[in-house]
Amino acid sequence: MIAIRDLRFAYDGTPFRLEVPVLDVAARSTTAFVGPSGSGKTTLLHLAAGILLPSEGRIAVDGTEITSLSERARRAFRVRRVGLVFQEFELLEYLSILDNILLPFRAHPDLRLDASIVDRARGLADRVGIGDKLDRRPRHLSQGERQRTAVCRAVLTDPPLLLTDEPTGNLDPVNREKVLDILFDYVHDAGTTLVAVTHDAEILPRFGRVVDFRDFHARGEVPA
């Protein structure tokens, strides 16, 4: 699903450098990226999503070499082929939970929002236990419910690749297990590839593979 070769990346104006000679992530696998803070886990996630571009090297996702795509094509690729779940949920406070889940369809002109998509959003929300809270604002939901909303938003386009950044970082143990169950159930049912950045050693046994970023060459501090 993900094939990285001779990747080098640096943030402009900072000493941070990331080098990944070879990394392959198999389709339909579950992979955890671990390593100390500043080792480039989130950076690699953003590179794999096409949000960042490497200085050198190649990244192919689902057979498409995203490093050779235009910015517009990368955006179109990301919105259709990659689902993203962020540590801070990144929900928009002025939208209802339903509108937050539908956000990719509101934000991208290539995605067409129709009744079937709204039904799918409602179905996903029911599945993760927030179906009765679709009219509420994010601030009226618990941390776990907000993360579940973010998961629904990420998988609404049915992406073959799901990238999650500290998906359980802000959750208590009960909610952590609930969110992981939802993620893994979805990945299993939909045949999706899951890559998660995490510091939480307790959840590592649930992943098929763990990639330790200490094996890669990273220097400097990742800018905030």
Place this chain on the structure above:
Amino acid sequence: MSGPLYLAWRYLVFHRWKTVVLVAALTLILFLPVGLRVLVRQGAERLVARAVATPLLVGAPGSPTELVLSSLYFESDVQETLPYSEAARIRDTGLAEAIPLHVRFRVRDQPIVGTTPEYFAFRGLHAVDGRFAAVLGEAVLGDRAARDLGVAVGDHVISSPESLFDIAGVYPLRMPVVGVLAPSDSPDDDAVFVDVKTAWVIQGLGHGHEDLSRPEAAPGVLEREGNVVIGNAAVVQYNEITAENIDSFHFHGDPSRFPLTAVIAVPRDEKASALLQGRYQEVPAVRMVRPEVVMGDLLATVFTVERYVVAGAVGVGLATLATVVLVFLLSLRQRARERETLEKIGAAPRAIRVLMASEAMFVLLVAGAMALTLTWLAGRFGPEAARLLARL
């Protein structure tokens, strides 16, 4: 609604109070200088139009502005009067028509204008209901006066005493309303018109009372000396002129010396006007003014003040505008995280720009539309509103 516009709309609805405050602030910034100018210019046009339509005005020496405001707009009190004979003197020159004016009393807030039938012809006024006053004691009301007083033809109006505590002062006179004028969009709409003699009756220069020669009036007789009968305070005086008592009304003194507040002189032509003005330059006891010139001087002062006020409004507007811009910039900064999220999930930069700019665009468009509407309303209903405010 397209995606970015829908998101923009949700943002504005969520932050509705901030949006309302910004729209209100910008509306005022845009409206105040323009609206103020529209109101002042429109008011000035109306004032000048009436002044231009009144060729010459004769009054007692004093403030020409007060004379014009009192005689044309019924807005000010003239302290000094001139005798009724002045109207005859103008007429006798053969150069102009003379229309006497007596503007001193009121029916509640409405001025009582004592004049002659020539005034109605001169101002182009006609009765929409009833007729003009034909008999002493009758009143004809301007359109707004009738509405404000809540009276119609057949009802009565009562002149207001000048001072409730002056028992020797002017007594109220009850007057039947015999006509209501068509609206003229002028100060005449607010006036209660009576014959100039009726105004003198209100002033106490003429009165009617029971016939002291009749036996039933005996308690009111203080003294009899031949044909001269002196009444006492028990004499019943009439406070309404009716068909039954009109014959008892009489004036004490020489009517040619009775007071007028002004005389409108309507010259035959330009030459007659110039001649008349020349003659009146040599009459120190009275003053002849051209209302157009007096109002021009007054409005020059008003326009100077207006310029200062508009300059002040523009200054305050610029300061407010700077604050509004700051609010927009802070809002953009606050939304940096949102922008980042949208970028990450694949939103097009154009969509993000539309979303971010929508708040400012919406506020500007709505404020612009509201300022335009307010300016139009000020132009359409400004004078009416100003009149209502003045009454408050």
